[in-house]
Amino acid sequence: MTPMKQAHFAPAVAALLALGSCAGLLPAPAGAAEKRVPIPIQLPKPMFEGTPQNMSVPNLQKPLGRPRDPFLAPAGVTNVAKGKTVTSSDMEPVIGEIAQVTDGDKKGADGSFVELGPGVQHVTIDLGAPHEVFAVLFWHFHKTPRVYLDVVVQLADDPGFKTNVRTLFNNDHDNTSSLGAGKDMNYVETAEGKLVDAKGSRARYVRLSSRGNSANQLNHYVEAEVFARAVK
DSSP: OOHHHHHHHHHHHHHHHHHHHHTTSSOOOTTOOOOEEEOOOOOOOOSSOSOOOOOOOSSBOOOOSSOOOOOEEETTOEEOOTTOOEEESOSSOSBSOGGGGGSSOOOOSTTSOEEEOSSEEEEEEEEEEEEEEEEEEEESOOSSOOOBSSOEEEEESSTTSOSSOEEEEEOOTTOTTSSOOOOOOBOOOOTTOEEEEEEEEEEEEEEEEEEOBSSOSOEEESEEEEEEEEOO
């Protein structure tokens, strides 16, 4: 084909492709953005008022001073963690049961949380099958203001966290917990919980780790939610 004919042919092909795409005859371009809507978060009632003072914790994030912005994800993304199996590094909690991590009770009062022993501890949620994970939302404890230390959120393809491990959040700046040094900031626990963006990563297992808190050496979980959808 001569250069002159190519010049006339190319715009015609582009117009035909555009027409076919609009008519649904051709697949959408790879990476086409899906419509995003707020994920359905139901927050518990706050148990303390005001901004906590004199929290002597380094690298502490300043309070936002207003409600967190809605988190957007594709339509149909829901909390798939409720009622799912949870295992832990401490299967004999000081208080409560491991299953409380995904039982749907996030009030934060006595009887609503599980208390794990001191040191580095974790809970692992099995989603039952691979999912596209868009957000992980969790509450350690929100009865009183506290800062939990060395908070790490990870995804993996296997329960032992050996395969395709991805770290979504890590505020263990000096690698005390031996999960890698993180750059995220410490934060004060509130009834809003901590929301971590998972960016649609595919995984079956979600792990939350911590190493005590600013009040004592114990680890607590009120609830964990995983906003995701099944992999098609």
